[in-house]
Amino acid sequence: MTLREVLQIRNVRYFLMFRSSYFARFYYPVFTLLYLDYGLSLSQFAMLNVVWAATIVLAEVPSGAFADTLGRKKLVVLSSIIMFVEIAMIAFVPTGNPNLVFVVFLVNRVLSGLAMALASGADEALAYDTLKEQGKEEAWPRVLQIQLRIASSVGIFVTLLGAAMYDVSFMAKVYSLLGLAEPESTQDIMRIPVYATLLVAMIAIYSALSMREAKKTLPEHGGKIATTLASLKLTQVTAKWVVSTPYVLFILLYYSLFEHTSRMFLTMNSQYYRAIDIPIIYFGLIGAGISILQILLAGQSRRLAESMAPKKFILVMGLATMATYYWISLGWSIYGVVPALLLIFIIMTMNIFISYHLNKQTESHNRATVLSFKGLMFNLGYGSIGILYAYYYKLLSQNYSEQQVEQHLDFLASLSSFFYYFTALFVVISAAFYFKNKQKAIF
Template structure:
């Protein structure tokens, strides 16, 4: 296996496996933010990616993918260091610190998106790509699942002050840590991941570019050429739009999942266990995805993802106490299959010269869709909260918003289906 492939997997694991994920919404609220501010921050993050996604991909195709991946790792260090050391107590200071964090995070995502995958894919000899790349994706998904089991368990455990203090007492220490101290522990651990990611990216090797590096005109002409190619290639355009429809709604629920767990009565200490179980389920996805790619068509495979997504969204809208977490497990399968199918089909359709740019267009579409939907969701929460104040930690507005998620998904899915149906008819002679 080429040297860059294990380094690509290591970078993905370090960059994506973050210890605050099992308590993503809760940690922002415990920092002193509100749910509307949480929605605003998600939008800022998505907008940052939207503005930088495609230019960074095109730049990677011109100056080298390794440089962009190194930049992504350095930005991750900056974003995590900011949260690790920001003083608490003032909503204004904390909010603007999170705003800067979301901008840096968006820039890091944009720099990595497309560049890391293009670097890895182009490191494989052309004649071996069709067989090697699916194995790389499978290995990445297996290791991601194992890593996330560890990260979810540890992240939730170190966020629980009672558990941390019990461990300290068991170790014979008289030290008692306050909640304000413990809530930063997942951030500190993720900061260590960021530092390790920098070391990994510096060890990567740049595969030779098939075109010479260009200037500003070359950069923007490459962006426009890739954009025109996507628009005029129905299969690729439909693939990206299909990924957008599924990813935006599923991710909207996922980023508020910790609030959902609170709603259905699950203690915070169990969030990490749930995240670990979800990650463990990911071990089942690669073999299933490989089999579906071999035997099914892109259309039928996306129908499977659609069905799983709709069943999951409808199930969580019921907010079944405790047992509602079982329904949410469907999202692990939906996300895993979606990411596998999108990467497999898109890389197979794109030439090396514009690979990072086209992959960045995919990232742009997904994050633009997520940002717009998050903005809509924030407005929806404000409308639903009017006359329904938060009491005792329970948010009736969030509970009611769950009913909207399957409806939003159905509307977007119908729009995607109509677009593809029309493109197919227009292409017929």
């Protein structure tokens, strides 16, 4: 399918708009630095992300089941509204009271996790089933490729501008042109990327409202209570199906490992770039480079995901990821950007592979529920690694002087944990896969 043909399909068109606007957050290039400038510590940052993941774990699968019974559009719309609220909270919170700031960010993480859980699976299920109704489901990898390219194109603009918004010298020139008092530190300008994201959140709301779905018919007897029970029953049935279907179970296990490990590192990439002596103004250029890389290599990612045998694909991606984390752990100045770029390509390719194979094995009636299990397993992993990393970093940092902490030596030393963590779990999952596969071929 061409881009024009894809955009002619209403739900697919607004799915692309929703995904691109939902994740177009101007503060992402400086995500960790933003939290630190609000007055939070790195350990608090890690634990807040554990809260975010835990919220998704609790809400993910029930929300997917409700999407399959009550309607997917309702959950996507609700997700976009909650997203707007959670961003508004940090946009306007006063920073004079550290305890208040922490509480507000805590509520923000809960709402952010809830919004993510509500949208997860529902938006994808809406778009995929629209293709399936038209007999075009084989075009789904092509849609994902287009989505990557659109999101990456938007990402170029967002990351360049977002990082520039956080650079004091750049913003001083902007303020001067506007006749305003020049900012002296990042604390003076840290809300600007958040305000910009708040405006983009309105586009996400519009695209969610613009999706179409056939009205769900509630049971004649019991109304909402019966629907709730039906949703919980669907969750239970789907859970049993996932556990008893090795093909799906191992796809989800590998997905969770690759995704939650990389997400934990990439969430802290601004701290990583600062630790390897990259000036803040270049964070946007790196983000733009990442987006260009995704645009150029999206087609290659799709071809790898579609053409390579699953076992070979997972092995190659696993070894490449191990090598990448080892390279990252070396903490090379400037050149340390290269493995971060490689990691993004690996995860981009892995996500296309997972979505392609998982949707092929899933029926329409419980698609959103199964995709919610995908999010559930990721966030269980993300919550676990967040707790482990926060605890490990706190212990490790005690061995460094205040001056060494300011030089980020403790943070650089903590990066080797990603290599050991990923390698150990990859070996464990692969060993379980090997013995299960010997009993009966999975792929």
